Amino acid sequence: MQLNTPSSPHIHSGDQLSQLMQRVLWALLPAITLYVVFFGWGIIVNILIAVLAALTFEAIALRLRKRPLGSNLGDFSAVLTAVLLALALPPLAPWWLLVVAVFFAIVFAKHLYGGLGFNPFNPAMIGYVVVLISFPREVTTWLPPEAISGESISFVGALSATLTGTLANGINPDAISMATPLDHLKTQLTQNHVISEIIHDNTIFGQLAGSGWEWINLAFLVGGCWLIYKKVIHWHIPVAMLASLALIAGVFWLIDSERYASPLFHLLSGGAMLGAFFIATDPVTASTTNRGRILFGIGIGILVYIIRSWGGYPEGVAFAVLLMNMLAPTLDYYTQPRVFGRGRNS
């Protein structure tokens, strides 16, 4: 009798990496839908280009590194990186901006470090920061919501804008682009305007934060909560990050609400929710102990506030995440949980 003799355990839950990644992608769906509702089809074009580029680079990198293509391409990690980048960049960004960002994310931040699981820095954020520093104008000019610009962006229009630089009807997107609410607020504040004056009568601000933005952020929140419920991510990082951001924003807002935006504005603007639930939680680059995760989240929250309020860029999530990525191994080492039967004795 020929017997198979693997070692224990002999059973497995059947959980799979690709399924985990797919769940994260599903959780992004509500926000992507609202994105389309508010900003038109640009985001879909972004996603398609980014995913295509990511899979291509991933395949080339795997081939060069002589790794099996099938199982690695099928793990959806490159797709997830691409979608996150697409969400982080402006909806009508030129195609090459996406491709450059994806290239740096997949090839430099991921494969040069040894591939999935070995990268110390969040690949999507590396890609984002590279294009942000190299092409600041392209990365920071966004279309306002369709309701404000009066321009509805069709799929064909978006595709044409991305590939050729003009919308299908010949309009140059630059003509209708504006700074994001977060960006706008910051520039105005540096010019010594007060908040009530800046927000007053400006349609890019909505009920709670940037118009449109606030709802998209809420959709990220919903998707994120579903991920926690499904145990795909742990609650520690998003809760710690959002709580520390809100707390520090609250303190300054109480001190001077004319010079510092409200905590709610901070939570629902820019990449706060996307960052908290989908980017900072990237397990490979985050802290992996529970206490470490809390410190990691707090650090990001504080850094986001500092960069938004006093830094050179309007949004700080990417830099905050990358800075904390550097600290993650140290955090892990010093926050090991108490081992059963050791330490405190019952």
Add this chain to the structure above:
Amino acid sequence: MIRQLFQYKGGVKLPEHKQQSTRLPIQKAALPQRLTLPLQQHIGTPSTPIVEVGDSVLKGQMIAKAASLISAPVHAPTSGRVIEIGEYAIPHPSGLKAPCIVIETDGNDAWCDHRKPVGDCHDYSPDQIRDYIRNAGVVGLGGAGFPSFLKLTLGNDRVVETLILNGAECEPYITCDDILMRERPLEIIKGLMIMKHALVAKNCVIGIEDNKPEAAAALRGAIKELAVEVEVIEVPTRYPTGGEKQLIKILTGKEIPPKALPIEKRVVVHNVGTAAAVYRAICLGEPLISRITTVTGALKKPANYEIPFGISAAELLAQAGVEESSVERIIHGGPMMGFSLNSVEIPLIKTSNCLLVTDKKTVPLLDKQQAHACIRCGSCADVCPINLLPQQLYWHSRAKDFDKVQDYNLFDCIECGCCDYVCPSQIPLVQYFRFAKTSIWQAEQEKKQAELAKERHQFRQLRIEREKAEKKARHKAKAAKVAANNSENSDKKQAIEDAMARVKAKKQQAAEASPEKPESGGNT
């Protein structure tokens, strides 16, 4: 009374697969023609044979005695003749061979006559009870096989607050304890009372997972019948609740530190099967010669079999109706911690609680696919009952960074397999941990040996130097002695020396007188 239960962190819920082997009552395995009895069926030193090839043995007769304190004797499971004492494969993950006594059975199943049933255990002192249990070869039947009398010995502070019987049986597929509790609850409770007496324990508690209501009911019935004070507690079904330290935590809230024994915290845990074995040893005078083994999986007659030790897996599987041709693997023990056999020609022993047979069709084990990279998702850490960080252990084991891996408490890992079970990247984590442990042990062994060699070398060096010094000292002493002697005999010596000097002078004169001779001869 409602007892407050505690919780240990982690653990997993596993598919149980327990029904199939509990449909039939306990089946008596037919006696095979040959029994192969390993000298080591327990943790500790292998026993020493006290029979010789050709000896006739009777059922229950001791055939190998305990070789040290941590050891257990082996008894003949039936009557017959010893035909060989030699090396055979034993059930062990390594697949190695070990010394065994082979008995050819005679079919009479005749008992030896020195059975000494003890009426009421209370007529005997705990020490006497322990001796009986020891001589009966009783070891823990839950899996590890630690000699039971040792766990019935009091600790330093001589107090046992809680004596726990472990009926949790948390591994999937295994039901040998379940069926025993259902069918022989009286034996278990009586055995428990004997253990209580031996330990002078204050409380007795039986922990059973709540997926075994029949077993709990049967035990409660027996407790009532015997009018004894024992609490049966249903604990949540969760793997690895049957782990000794996990069960202690749940029932008492106490955490037993790694390497420490429960008795240090005034708790003792025995398996329910062990309790029944103790009962048989004390009240019936029967040494441990058989056990209940679950045989389940891809076979015709999955059930619990009462097996004589030494029966081969092949024999038992044939009785249970295994189609040899379709078998994919055979696991000794449960699917989480058991090991796969590389041959069916292997005897079953005191610790054989289950044989799980799989074929690719009816009992497909969710086999891991090709492992992906660790994405540090932390699922493994969430389920680790020891609260370790398996992802870090994996990372450093993989990098062979054995110092770091010990920093993360590798040696506290109980190899329960929970982390492995949930890992979405399907990394064989436990395999890595075993590898790291063995490597470290090996390195330590080598280091020890190197140190020993170094020490020996230094010793030798020292010895040589010392010997040299001693030699020198001896020489000096000798010289001094000689010198002393010399001065005593100096007159005599002087005379001799004078004489010699005279002779020398004469010789010299003679030599000076004749030098020209050769020269002249040379010139001519």
